[in-house]
Amino acid sequence: MVEAVQGAGVVVTGAGGGIGAALARRFAAEGARVVVNDLDADRAKAVADEIGGVAVPGDASAVVADARAALGGTVDVYCANAGVAFGGPDVDDLADAKAWELSWDVNVMAHVRAAHELLPAWLERGSGRFVSTVSAAGLLTMIGAAPYAVTKHGAYAFAEYLSLTYRHRGVKVHAICPQGVRTDMLAATGTAGDLVLKPTAVEPEDVAEALFKGIEEDRFLILPHPEVAAYYQARAAEPDRWLAGMNHLQQKWEEAR
Numbered sequence: 001m002v003e004a005v006q007g008a009g010v011v012v013t014g015a016g017g018g019i020g021a022a023l024a025r026r027f028a029a030e031g032a033r034v035v036v037n038d039l040d041a042d043r044a045k046a047v048a049d050e051i052g053g054v055a056v057p058g059d060a061s062a063v064v065a066d067a068r069a070a071l072g073g074t075v076d077v078y079c080a081n082a083g084v085a086f087g088g089p090d091v092d093d094l095a096d097a098k099a100w101e102l103s104w105d106v107n108v109m110a111h112v113r114a115a116h117e118l119l120p121a122w123l124e125r126g127s128g129r130f131v132s133t134v135s136a137a138g139l140l141t142m143i144g145a146a147p148y149a150v151t152k153h154g155a156y157a158f159a160e161y162l163s164l165t166y167r168h169r170g171v172k173v174h175a176i177c178p179q180g181v182r183t184d185m186l187a188a189t190g191t192a193g194d195l196v197l198k199p200t201a202v203e204p205e206d207v208a209e210a211l212f213k214g215i216e217e218d219r220f221l222i223l224p225h226p227e228v229a230a231y232y233q234a235r236a237a238e239p240d241r242w243l244a245g246m247n248h249l250q251q252k253w254e255e256a257r
Contacts, residue, residue, distance in 0.1 A: 002212055004129075006031040009071035013060035013110070014082030016043025018183035019133055019176075022204035023079050025051055026212060032077070035067040039082075061110040064117040078118055080111045080155075081133040085148045085185050094146055103147035108154040115162060119171070126170035131211065132159040136179045136228045140235060143250050163220050174214055178207050178224040194256075200225060 010027045014020040016038030024047055028034045034053035038044035041057035048055035054070045056063055060082035068075050084106045086099035111132060122128025135148075138156035142149045156175055163173035180197030181204055202224055210224040223229055235242040 002030050002215055004215055005077060008032045008076035008129075009035075009068075009074050010077040010079065011035045011037060011056075011063065011067040011071075011075055012079040012081055013037040013063060013114075014133075015047055015079075016040045017047075018185065019178075019181055019204045019207050020079070020081040021047050022208040023081060023131075023133075023211065024048075024053060026205075026208040027077070027079075028053055030212070033071060035063075035070050037063045037067065037082070059110075060106065061113050064114055074121070075118060076127070077129040077131065078114055079131040079133070080114055081131075082110060083107050083133060083135075083152075083185070085145060096147070099147045103151040104154070107148070107151035108158060111155055111158050115158075119166070122171055123166065123169050128170065129172040129174070129215075130159070130162055131174045131176065132156075133207075134159065134175050134177045136177045136223075136225065136231075138175075139177050139228060139232045141246065143246065143253050159220075172215075172218070173220060174211060174222050175220060176207060176211055176214075176222040176224070177228060178202065178210075179228060181207055181224075200227075 005027060010032040012020050012024045012027065012034065015024040015036045020038070024034050024036050028051035034051060035056050036044045036048040036053050037056050037058065037060060039057065039059065041055070044055040044057045047053070056066050056070055064075065084102055086096065086103060115130060118128060118130070132155055134156045135152045137149045138152035156177070159173050159175040162171065167173070180201030182201050183204060207224045210222050214222040
């Protein structure tokens with residue numbers, strides 16, 4: 001059992017399935033009191049009933065107040081897990097204004113809004129934990145999914161900002177950056193996901209396990225796929241070589257389509 005989360009009030013957004021449900025189950029198994037949030041009220045209730053938690057369905061951008069009330073007034077851990085992914089070929093991907101707007105709102109601004117609501121109480125008492133489900137796309141990129149790749153970079157940058165700004169005041173931040181995870185979102189990525197993500201995809205429970213190991217070791221960056229660290233280093237050290245390699249994947253994807 002991880003002492004840091006026993007008895008803690010935990011909120012997990014986008015927890016009706018996939019990574020979010022796995023996180024909710026693991027927190028509950030570790031003795032936390034869990035609020036399960038999802039746009040789909042039936043899915044949120046199903047997971048909450050399974051783990052003995054409380055379902056608070058609705059928009060992840062506006063869940064903090066209701067979740068705090070459901071937990072008796074205090075949120076100790078907030079998992080900003082809800083996310084959306086859109087992809088498309090080339091120019092069509094760049095021109096889809098609705099995809100960009102929703103991606104920014106869910107993948108970045110929902111995190112910002114939650115932190116704005118949570119930080120005053122956390123800073124007053126000197127403790128709090130913010131978990132951001134980012135993606136390896138936030139460290140690297142993803143072919144065929146410009147809104148997803150760009151906004152996941154934003155989510156990672158915001159998690160970094162929270163950590164560097166508030167860690168000396170007791171706020172812990174973790175950024176989870178997996179590659180492929182066997183979820184509905186991966187299934188919807190089509191040929192790009194088949195090429196890049198599915199060969200090394202892990203289960204949602206593996207992501208939860210990686211997070212809890214990171215909590216125990218007090219690490220910011222959580223890599224369910226350890227090889228991402230080497231890719232990230234290569235990207236920084238030799239950006240042109242790295243971009244050439246990604247362009248090669250892009251060409252393979254275009255041929256596959």
